Amino acid sequence: MEKMIIKTKNLSKKYKHSTVVDNISLEVRQGEIYGFLGPNGAGKTTTIRMLLGLIKSSNGEIRINGKSVDKNRIEVLKNVGSLVESPSYYGNLTAFENLKIIAKVRKIPDIRINEVLQIVGLNMAGNKLAKNFSLGMKQRLGIGAAILGKPELLILDEPTNGLDPSGIEEIRELIKSFPEKYGMTIIISSHLLSEIDRIATHVGIINKGRLIFQGEMSSLRNLNESCIHFHVEEIEKTQMLLTDRKIKFANHSNGFVISKTGYKEVAAINKLLVENKINIYRIEEQKESLEKIFLNLIRKDEENNVDLGSNRL
Numbered sequence: 001m002e003k004m005i006i007k008t009k010n011l012s013k014k015y016k017h018s019t020v021v022d023n024i025s026l027e028v029r030q031g032e033i034y035g036f037l038g039p040n041g042a043g044k045t046t047t048i049r050m051l052l053g054l055i056k057s058s059n060g061e062i063r064i065n066g067k068s069v070d071k072n073r074i075e076v077l078k079n080v081g082s083l084v085e086s087p088s089y090y091g092n093l094t095a096f097e098n099l100k101i102i103a104k105v106r107k108i109p110d111i112r113i114n115e116v117l118q119i120v121g122l123n124m125a126g127n128k129l130a131k132n133f134s135l136g137m138k139q140r141l142g143i144g145a146a147i148l149g150k151p152e153l154l155i156l157d158e159p160t161n162g163l164d165p166s167g168i169e170e171i172r173e174l175i176k177s178f179p180e181k182y183g184m185t186i187i188i189s190s191h192l193l194s195e196i197d198r199i200a201t202h203v204g205i206i207n208k209g210r211l212i213f214q215g216e217m218s219s220l221r222n223l224n225e226s227c228i229h230f231h232v233e234e235i236e237k238t239q240m241l242l243t244d245r246k247i248k249f250a251n252h253s254n255g256f257v258i259s260k261t262g263y264k265e266v267a268a269i270n271k272l273l274v275e276n277k278i279n280i281y282r283i284e285e286q287k288e289s290l291e292k293i294f295l296n297l298i299r300k301d302e303e304n305n306v307d308l309g310s311n312r313l
């Protein structure tokens, strides 16, 4: 089993009377790209700030590499690079000069600065001042600063926010290459499922401060309820046949739909229709989109919590 890099236990953050992060237990293992997904205001940035020791948790524990962040903050965070919300930089300095400032404080040799500029694709930016950078270049500079110290763990809060599609693609490919090339583990937050789907190996979904799903991207996809759509010629006759045989189905404009089922049942229905001389034009599996799975999870979470509320009354 891969080494646990981040483990939180019942992590919570309360502001006055509102709980913005509610008892979350994150698990991120070595080499994962962990997509931290949630709608605006779900608590992603707040959680990330707690992971980085930038704000105090109200309750719970955070362990990075097995060590408590509370008790060993400096030691633990030495191996963590981060970019939270928009990158900060000195506008009147070049990319090299910006990184040089960080390198000096952290006693990192210049050779690493050049290496990083190459990695993030800013080696050609030369004497251009950071204030004249495009948004994508600024983001690259922020990522460069985050990886300067060769961190084992990289935490990126919405690194593609505000970028155009080609900028998003470039940053995505850059980040995706890190685990294999440099052995990094990555947490990347986003409010876009499509983005997480393209980049992450694992996903944690947060809604109103609650972690409502955590696991492999593929197990999220497996939550979908597929159904089988039969496109047939004589719809009424078909419906009568199915009703006679007590086969459950739903009407569809050009045929009918049955819920997720085994191949044998599909074959049996197909045979029944053929024997009754009904022309079948198409049999296809229809899967829910990932977006729908995400929305369903959120809806279920909110229903459950409304129920809890009403039970208490």
Ligand SMILES: Nc1ncnc2c1ncn2[C@@H]1O[C@H](COP(=O)(O)OP(=O)(O)OP(=O)(O)O)[C@@H](O)[C@H]1O
Binding pocket: 015, 020, 038, 039, 040, 041, 042, 043, 044, 045, 046, 047, 191
């Ligand atoms: N300092 C604070 N005081 C009070 N409430 C706060 C504070 N910081 C954040 N919140 C609230 O916590 C909730 C979660 O905010 P957070 O920034 O973590 O969300 P997010 O998931 O990062 O959203 P986004 O996708 O918009 O970046 C919000 O309702 C926000 O208003």
Ligand SMILES: [Mg+2]
Binding pocket: 044, 045, 046, 157
């Ligand atoms: Mg945020």
